[in-house]
Structure formats: structure tokens, C-alpha cells
Amino acid sequence: MMLRATAVFFVLALGSTLVFAEPERKKLQVFEDTQRQVNRYSFFTIFDDVNVAIDEHGVVALTGHVTGPHKSRDIAKRVAAVEGVSEVDNAITVLPVSRYDDQLRIGIARAIYGNSHFWRYAISASPAIHIVVERGHVTLTGVVTNHFDRQLAETFARRSRAFSVTNRLRTNEEARGELELLN
DSSP: OHHHHHHHHHHHHHHHHHHHHHHHHHHHHHHHHHHHHHHTOTTOOTTOEEEEEEOTTSEEEEEEEESSHHHHHHHHHHHHTSTTOOEEEEOOEEOOOOHHHHHHHHHHHHHHHTSGGGHHHHTSSSOSEEEEEETTEEEEEEEESSHHHHHHHHHHHHTSSOSEEEEEEEEHHHHHHHHHHHO
């Protein structure tokens, strides 16, 4: 009798774990679908960076920077159409128009992606290293294979005439850890 009661308790405990696991899996799926919508947007470039956060109610918060106001609106519309998204909080910043910033973007992109060490990143449909320039200040974002690649990309960016360089590149391992938090 004691054994049967223990088995029933274990099954009930396991069942409650499965019930709570389902919304978390759903949150991860919504996150992946949302990221796919952003990355497949035809005007999304290496000079844009959009971050996605999803709460337990399906509210998606979009942050980051884009180089045109139409991009912010279009990305928000694409994300709103994702199944499981109940609302979109669009806080994407539109970068100011600036010839100096454009020159920095192009120069840093050439320095990084023109180096044979980074060609493997350049050949993907959505290159991994993003270069955000705002009023002469550079921020590198994205995911690279290892710490050496992160440091080398920063070195190329620092050789530019930028006022400052912030390196927010993450390694594959760090990015995987962040995704596991959604699980």
C-alpha cells in the first residue's frame, strides 16, 4: 500500500512538472519564430541590431537600433504576426542620419569582413557580427565562435576613427547559455 501511494505521488509530481514545462517550451518557440522573422526581414543588415524579449503572457519587447524608421515599423509588424505573440512593445531606436556614421560603418565592415579570418561569418545569409554606429560611437553585437574572434573584431573596430567602441559580441557558448534560460 505504501509503495502504491509513493508511485501515485511520483506520477502526480511528474504530471505537474509536465504541465509547467509546456508554457516554457512555447515561450522558446515564440522566441525562435520571432528571431526568424527579424533575421529574414529583407532590409535587416549588419548595421542594424534588434533584441527580443518575451514575457509569460506573449508580450514581445523589441529593443536595439536600426538605420531607418521603416525598418522599426516593418519589424514590429512582422513580429506581431507570429503565433503566440499577444502584443509588441516596439522600443527600437532609429539611428540618426550621418555621413560620418555611414563612413565608420562601411570602414569597420570592410576591416572585419574583408579579413580572411572572418569570411566564414560573412558567407551566411545573416552575418553574425553587427556594427551599430550612433554619433561616432560603435557597438559590436552578435555571436562569434570564440573569444579570439571577439577580440580580433574589436581590434579592427578600434582602428577606425570612432569616438568609442563597445564590444557586446558573445561566444556561441554564451549565447547557448542565454537560450537555456528560456527552457
